[in-house]
Amino acid sequence: MHAYIKGIGYLSPQPTWDNSLFLEAVKSHHVNNMYCLAPDYKQYIRPIALRRMSRLIRMGLTSALISLQDAGIDKPGAIVTGTGMGCVEDTENFLTSVAANKEEMLTPTAFIRSTHNTVGAHIAVHLKCHAYNFTYVHRGFSFESALADGRLLLAENAADDVLVGGLDETSEHHYIITGRLNYWKVKKTHNLELLSSKTPGSIAGEGAAFFVLGKVPGVNDYGKLLDLDMFARPESEEILHSRILTFLQGNAMQASDIDLLLMGYSGDVKFDPLYEGVSEKIFPGKPEAYFKHLSGEYHTSSAAGLWYGTRILQMQYVPEVLMKSTTSPGKINNILIYNNFRNEQHSLMLIST
Amino acid sequence: MEALIEKLKKEIIEALNLEDIEPEDIKADDPLFGDGLGLDSIDALELIVLLEKSYGIKIEDPKDGKKIFYSLRTMAEYISSHQKK
Amino acid sequence: MPERIFVTGIGLITAAGKNVPENEHSLRTGHSGIGEVKFLNTVHKEIPVAEVKHDDKALFDLAGIPYREGYTRTALLGMIAAGEAMQNAGADPGGPRTGLISATTVGGMVKSENHYFDFLRNDESNIYIGTHDCGDSTEKIARRLGIHGFRSTISTACSSSLNSIILGARLIRAGKLDRALVGGTDALSRFTLNGFNSLMILDREGCKPFDKNRNGLTLGEGAGYLVLESETEVRKRNAMVLAEVTGWANANDAFHQTASSPEGTGAFMAMEKALETNHIQADAIDYINAHGTGTINNDLSEGRAIEKLFGDRIPRVSSTKAYTGHTLGAAGSVEAVFSVVSIVRNVLIPNMHYRDQMPELHFAPETEYKEEAGIRTVITNSFGFGGNNSSLILKG
Numbered sequence: 001m002h003a004y005i006k007g008i009g010y011l012s013p014q015p016t017w018d019n020s021l022f023l024e025a026v027k028s029h030h031v032n033n034m035y036c037l038a039p040d041y042k043q044y045i046r047p048i049a050l051r052r053m054s055r056l057i058r059m060g061l062t063s064a065l066i067s068l069q070d071a072g073i074d075k076p077g078a079i080v081t082g083t084g085m086g087c088v089e090d091t092e093n094f095l096t097s098v099a100a101n102k103e104e105m106l107t108p109t110a111f112i113r114s115t116h117n118t119v120g121a122h123i124a125v126h127l128k129c130h131a132y133n134f135t136y137v138h139r140g141f142s143f144e145s146a147l148a149d150g151r152l153l154l155a156e157n158a159a160d161d162v163l164v165g166g167l168d169e170t171s172e173h174h175y176i177i178t179g180r181l182n183y184w185k186v187k188k189t190h191n192l193e194l195l196s197s198k199t200p201g202s203i204a205g206e207g208a209a210f211f212v213l214g215k216v217p218g219v220n221d222y223g224k225l226l227d228l229d230m231f232a233r234p235e236s237e238e239i240l241h242s243r244i245l246t247f248l249q250g251n252a253m254q255a256s257d258i259d260l261l262l263m264g265y266s267g268d269v270k271f272d273p274l275y276e277g278v279s280e281k282i283f284p285g286k287p288e289a290y291f292k293h294l295s296g297e298y299h300t301s302s303a304a305g306l307w308y309g310t311r312i313l314q315m316q317y318v319p320e321v322l323m324k325s326t327t328s329p330g331k332i333n334n335i336l337i338y339n340n341f342r343n344e345q346h347s348l349m350l351i352s353t
Numbered sequence: 354m355e356a357l358i359e360k361l362k363k364e365i366i367e368a369l370n371l372e373d374i375e376p377e378d379i380k381a382d383d384p385l386f387g388d389g390l391g392l393d394s395i396d397a398l399e400l401i402v403l404l405e406k407s408y409g410i411k412i413e414d415p416k417d418g419k420k421i422f423y424s425l426r427t428m429a430e431y432i433s434s435h436q437k438k
Numbered sequence: 439m440p441e442r443i444f445v446t447g448i449g450l451i452t453a454a455g456k457n458v459p460e461n462e463h464s465l466r467t468g469h470s471g472i473g474e475v476k477f478l479n480t481v482h483k484e485i486p487v488a489e490v491k492h493d494d495k496a497l498f499d500l501a502g503i504p505y506r507e508g509y510t511r512t513a514l515l516g517m518i519a520a521g522e523a524m525q526n527a528g529a530d531p532g533g534p535r536t537g538l539i540s541a542t543t544v545g546g547m548v549k550s551e552n553h554y555f556d557f558l559r560n561d562e563s564n565i566y567i568g569t570h571d572c573g574d575s576t577e578k579i580a581r582r583l584g585i586h587g588f589r590s591t592i593s594t595a596c597s598s599s600l601n602s603i604i605l606g607a608r609l610i611r612a613g614k615l616d617r618a619l620v621g622g623t624d625a626l627s628r629f630t631l632n633g634f635n636s637l638m639i640l641d642r643e644g645c646k647p648f649d650k651n652r653n654g655l656t657l658g659e660g661a662g663y664l665v666l667e668s669e670t671e672v673r674k675r676n677a678m679v680l681a682e683v684t685g686w687a688n689a690n691d692a693f694h695q696t697a698s699s700p701e702g703t704g705a706f707m708a709m710e711k712a713l714e715t716n717h718i719q720a721d722a723i724d725y726i727n728a729h730g731t732g733t734i735n736n737d738l739s740e741g742r743a744i745e746k747l748f749g750d751r752i753p754r755v756s757s758t759k760a761y762t763g764h765t766l767g768a769a770g771s772v773e774a775v776f777s778v779v780s781i782v783r784n785v786l787i788p789n790m791h792y793r794d795q796m797p798e799l800h801f802a803p804e805t806e807y808k809e810e811a812g813i814r815t816v817i818t819n820s821f822g823f824g825g826n827n828s829s830l831i832l833k834g
Contacts, residue, residue: 047372047373048391050372051369051370051371051372052370052395052695079690084571084573085571086593094629094632094633095547095550095551095554095629096554098551098628098629098632099551099554099555102481103480103481103482103628103632103635104481105402105405105406106402106632106633106635106636107368107398107399107402107636108395108398108399108633108636108637108696109395109399111629111632111633111636111637112395112633112637112695112696112823113695114633115543115593115595115823115824116543116572116593116594116595117593117594117595117822117823117824117826118695118823118824120594120824121690121695121823121824121825121826122695122824124690124691124692124824124825125692125693125694125695125825127692128692129690129692130689130690130691130692130703130704130707131689131690132687132688132689132690133594133688133689133690133824133825133826134592134594134601134605134688135592135593135594136590136591136592136593137545137571137572137573137591137592137593138572138573138576138589138590138591139571139573139577141573141589141590142573145590145591149605152608152609152612152614155612156608156612173558176557176558177557177558177567178567180557180560180561180562180563180564180567181563181567181568182563230588232586232589393694393697394694394696394697395695395696398636398637398638401638402636415638
């Protein structure tokens with residue numbers, strides 16, 4: 001089932017919310033915990049509604065609204081979100097205040113917002129949209145699950161168009177706590193030099209990327225999502241490679257049909273060899289791009305990958321800052337996006353003009 | 354009473370995160386909920402905690418909030434008549 | 439032809455019992471799991487809860503694994519009920535065509551809330567950092583049962599696990615899976631207890647669904663899982679069928695983050711669309727297992743939605759929350775299992791703790807346990823924060 005990409009919206013540590021620009025200005029971050037740049041939210045959401053929204057809700061609703069406007073759709077046929085951790089700040093706030101106030105005199109706002117489907121719900125209330133509304137929360141499969149559900153809804157004829165998003169936020173505490181699991185680099189790293197650091201750990205990030213997918217092609221489509229695959233940690237690199245080849249075969253393609261590889265290099269010496277192996281063994285000499293130096297690493301960073309891939313398809317060029325290889329692609333018809341979250345959850349997305 | 358109303362204005366703006374609203378925008382007799390300031394049931398719960406924290410007044414039944422929080426004046430009157438001296 | 443979807447296994451652990459037979463016994467004898475808090479470390483001793491009556495150590499035994507750190511109560515409850523369901527189905531969990539779709543609202547919060555400040559302060563890694571997120575219990579269940587295929591986790595507040603059943607059914611109908619273990623798990627935590635308490639919707643006397651004097655819900659904990667299989671798979675392995683999944687829908691109230699719309703728009707749409715899945719007539723429904731939390735808001739809007747959909751031919755209705763409390767992320771699947779039980783045993787499960795008629799409604803919930811109750815088709819509702827409303831139809 002092909003899903004036509006009708007509209008996109010993305011808030012990230014780069015100025016990405018304006019779909020008429022594409023990385024003309026690149027923001028460099030000198031911290032290992034990158035926060036989103038925010039547009040003026042009042043351009044999108046009424047102040048009276050804004051006051052109830054914490055950061056991730058603002059980010060999510062705004063990028064959802066941008067993607068809907070981009071697609072020229074008022075109300076989608078379904079709203080499906082994926083988030084690894086949901087509203088982290090609200091969860092921390094309520095957790096802290098339960099302890100600090102010894103379970104007395106607590107206000108409910110942070111608790112309500114800590115519910116994982118809170119962004120999907122805010123979108124529904126904002127649009128007065130009664131349609132199907134699901135939220136997936138499975139680590140590095142969160143966005144992929146949402147995307148799979150969106151494709152299934154289109155295949156079922158349950159909706160003509162679906163709004164699918166991947167979103168997560170970081171916080172000071174979240175960064176410290178996940179740092180205990182050796183997620184992040186110890187030394188302060190310049191995000192634009194992520195791949196040259198050659199040390200364990202990545203840099204933390206956050207983002208909200210939304211996509212309007214439709215069943216029927218249109219003249220203004222960005223392209224189409226041909227296929228999606230997700231799988232848990234493969235037992236060996238050979239199994240990973242054969243899974244990728246099987247995925248391509250399932251779409252009547254071989255390695256040579258791919259014009260650009262867009263991969264989730266995170267700068268972590270523990271996991272980057274997986275990407276290098278895919279590049280060398282299956283796609284030698286293929287033009288290659290990456291994006292996590294701009295998005296940072298988080299559970300739904302693959303949604304950032306899909307956004308960058310979609311923009312590349314549309315613009316038909318790869319901005320210098322995204323290039324990993326020295327060879328640039330010519331005509332870009334097919335992009336394979338391969339990502340893994342710390343070698344735990346792996347996913348493949350195939351997009352095409 | 355007027356001083357209490359002025360104090361409440363600031364406390365409400367802070368507690369309810371009314372970013373774009375200045376104290377002088379809220380009139381003492383205007384309804385806080387519905388068509389007035391546009392507050393809702395969650396705000397009412399926030400105000401219940403505000404009363405308890407700042408004034409030591411406990412409201413057991415959230416349904417009572419409707420009357421007490423009708424306007425700044427009703428709220429101020431409730432506080433002055435229920436505050437332990 | 440799209441695949442038909444059958445329930446071939448069920449598993450439960452709630453305050454009303456540690457497996458399906460114990461829960462059935464509680465339903466039959468009118469035994470409520472609601473009582474004083476025993477295992478959760480909270481100052482709110484005055485608030486009744488519906489805890490699973492076993493400490494964590496005992497849960498390790500029930501899950502059949504040796505005691506060790508790194509397992510949350512949420513994961514243990516899930517492993518127990520999911521294990522029962524898989525055993526009940528007698529199916530092989532291996533192979534790429536078996537999936538697991540689980541649900542939870544707060545995941546490993548029951549541990550995180552005890553260790554959070556250690557997470558922040560200690561330089562040493564704490565094993566419970568990695569169990570905090572919602573995916574942890576799902577992964578633990580998959581590993582324990584040997585499920586290697588598709589897995590995901592849904593979190594849509596109190597409708598979470600009905601939604602995991604819906605996704606499982608859809609994946610089987612579409613031919614993507616032959617078999618899906620679906621359900622949800624949630625352990626009671628201070629986080630949720632205080633959250634709901636701050637919303638002032640916890641009934642100090644224990645929940646009284648659909649009663650005029652109801653004054654809130656009672657929090658529970660537990661897990662419920664079902665094994666769903668395609669018709670092809672059922673035939674192939676000659677599996678015993680408990681019920682068929684014939685309808686489902688999710689709709690959004692699009693009204694408010696926590697409150698339901700007074701007329702129950704989302705609830706009505708969920709039930710109506712569930713009937714449409716396979717063109718089921720409203721009068722084919724024999725029983726509604728209502729969401730019926732006992733809050734003033736939910737029971738009124740759900741009751742109105744039922745009246746609007748069924749008019750003057752309202753099926754028998756009951757909420758089973760007074761047995762198990764509101765098990766949040768597990769509620770939808772716990773009650774789906776109860777619905778399967780009511781079909782398989784042909785019994786009517788009553789609505790405990792009901793006394794007085796709600797003046798706004800024209801119907802009353804069932805209050806007597808009945809055998810030979812003529813229950814063949816059941817609709818079960820599950821509604822959550824963010825206006826997330828789901829309905830599922832099961833048929834004997």
